[in-house]
Amino acid sequence: xxxxxxxxxKLTKVNDISNKDILLVCGKALSNSFIYKYLNECNSNxxxxxxxxxxxxxxxxxxxxxxxKKYNCKIIIAIGGGSAIDxxxxxxxxxxxDSSKNYLEQKIVNNNIKLIAIPTTAGTGSESTHFAVIYxxxxxxxxxxxxxxxxxxxxxxxxxxxxxxxxxxSTMLDALCQGIESYWSVNSNDESKKYAKQAIKxxxxxxxxxxxxxxxxxxxxxxxxxxxxxAINISxxxxxxxxxxxxTSLYNISHGHxxxxxxxxxxxxxxxxxxxxxxVRGKEYLENIFCDLDNMFETNSHIETIEKLKxxxxxxxxxxxxIVKEKDLKELVFSANVERLNNNPIKLSKDTIKKIYRxxx
Numbered sequence: 001x002x003x004x005x006x007x008x009x010k011l012t013k014v015n016d017i018s019n020k021d022i023l024l025v026c027g028k029a030l031s032n033s034f035i036y037k038y039l040n041e042c043n044s045n046x047x048x049x050x051x052x053x054x055x056x057x058x059x060x061x062x063x064x065x066x067x068x069k070k071y072n073c074k075i076i077i078a079i080g081g082g083s084a085i086d087x088x089x090x091x092x093x094x095x096x097x098d099s100s101k102n103y104l105e106q107k108i109v110n111n112n113i114k115l116i117a118i119p120t121t122a123g124t125g126s127e128s129t130h131f132a133v134i135y136x137x138x139x140x141x142x143x144x145x146x147x148x149x150x151x152x153x154x155x156x157x158x159x160x161x162x163x164x165x166x167x168x169x170s171t172m173l174d175a176l177c178q179g180i181e182s183y184w185s186v187n188s189n190d191e192s193k194k195y196a197k198q199a200i201k202x203x204x205x206x207x208x209x210x211x212x213x214x215x216x217x218x219x220x221x222x223x224x225x226x227x228x229x230x231a232i233n234i235s236x237x238x239x240x241x242x243x244x245x246x247x248t249s250l251y252n253i254s255h256g257h258x259x260x261x262x263x264x265x266x267x268x269x270x271x272x273x274x275x276x277x278x279x280v281r282g283k284e285y286l287e288n289i290f291c292d293l294d295n296m297f298e299t300n301s302h303i304e305t306i307e308k309l310k311x312x313x314x315x316x317x318x319x320x321x322x323i324v325k326e327k328d329l330k331e332l333v334f335s336a337n338v339e340r341l342n343n344n345p346i347k348l349s350k351d352t353i354k355k356i357y358r359x360x361x
Contacts, residue, residue: 002128004226005154008035012042014116014152021045021071025052025064025088026079035079035118035156047071049091056087058104058136064091065099068113077116078150079159081171082124082255085117086132089148093132104136108145117150120159122210122221123171123256125178125229127153140245142339149233155226157218167254169211169316174256175225176203177263181238182231184270184289185343186279192234199227200296211316239266239348242340243356246332251323260313261320264306265356270346271302279345286345324360332357 005011012018022039028050030036039046049067052060068076068091078088094103096111117127126132131144160168179199182192202224206217243266244258251258271290274283290302299305313320324332333354341348348356 002149003152005152006156008038008118008154008156008158011035011038011116011154014114017044017075018042019044020075021047021073022075022077023064023068023071023073023088023091024048024077024079025084025091026050027084030079030084030120033079034158035154039077045071047073049087052083052087053135054083055140056083056090056134058134058141061087061090061094061103061134065095068095074112075114075116077118079118079120081119081121082126082133085119085124085126085150086134088115088117089126089132089150090134090143093143093145093148104141104143108143108147110147114152115148115150116152116154118154118156118159119222119225121163121167121171122160122218122225123174125175125225125227125232128226128229129233131233140337153226155219155222157215157222160218160222161215165211165213168213169318170254170256170260171225172203172207172210172221172256173260173313173318175199175221175228176207177240177256177259178228178232178237179203179224180263180267180293181240182228182235183293184286184345185232185235185238186345187235187343189234192231195227195231196235197292197296199224199231200293202227204297207312207316236343237340239336239341239344239353242337242344243332243353245337246328246335247323247360250325250328250332253323257318260318261323261360262356264310264320265359266344266348267306267309268303269348269352269356270344271306273346276347277345278342278347289345321360324357326361329354329357 049064078085096109097106130149179196182196209217210221240263243262247258297305
């Protein structure tokens, strides 16, 4: 069972981290954060691993594992966004495998390494999921196992204070989209829908103050992101996420931004094509899901809800049209993640996906 910590000074009570060898996975700038200084005050032996990309690569993880084994670290602390937390999860996953073989081809073997996740963005919810993403030979791989769910999560609002405004916007939108996608996912259940609803509600109530850098709501947005992570940990994401990854790499926009621009157009297609439902719970069930989302957005129709979402983008200054180029359509369609498409409640053909991308031209 994961434990949530609400103050960084409570870290010393976690698994008795004082006087322990700790692998700290974080970006280079974060090695000078107040939490890093606090850990040193606890007389912990900090061994920092920062040499990883925004999209962590397999070969980079090998270096992290070397540091972990050299100092026999039994605790990993990840400070950062999804990249740092994914890197830490992957190092934990690979650390007990046969180093003479490709780790991605082996079964994850449990170990007694404790993992502490400290998110510095309110977005991915990676701190409360049991999967990570890395790249091998420029191809995206998912590393997933129940043992990769961090043992402890520190939700420290102070860490959001230095987050650039664009990242505040895009990571918040990622959390909102995760909540929406989780709510309609074919894998959803009562628990995931409860978390998703909490995430959506908190963001809709507080996004204006958050973007205006009102520190009093940072804790609420951080909780919203965490709830969105708990939701997708059960349900996983759907078509908007499936279609977003290549947009990020082709047009140099953030992951959350890419997901956000896909979601309204996928949503619009789904409400107009309920006969293509793949969710075994049926058409009436999905219609009720869309009505629930209308209620969360406080609107009177599905179309009004989608328009309200687009208005939020405009209000916070996130561009959602004129993104995609005609010459890239074939590559974009080919790249759409099949696994996440299968989680979508309405079937999307390649032709449909192409038409949705066209709306982003």
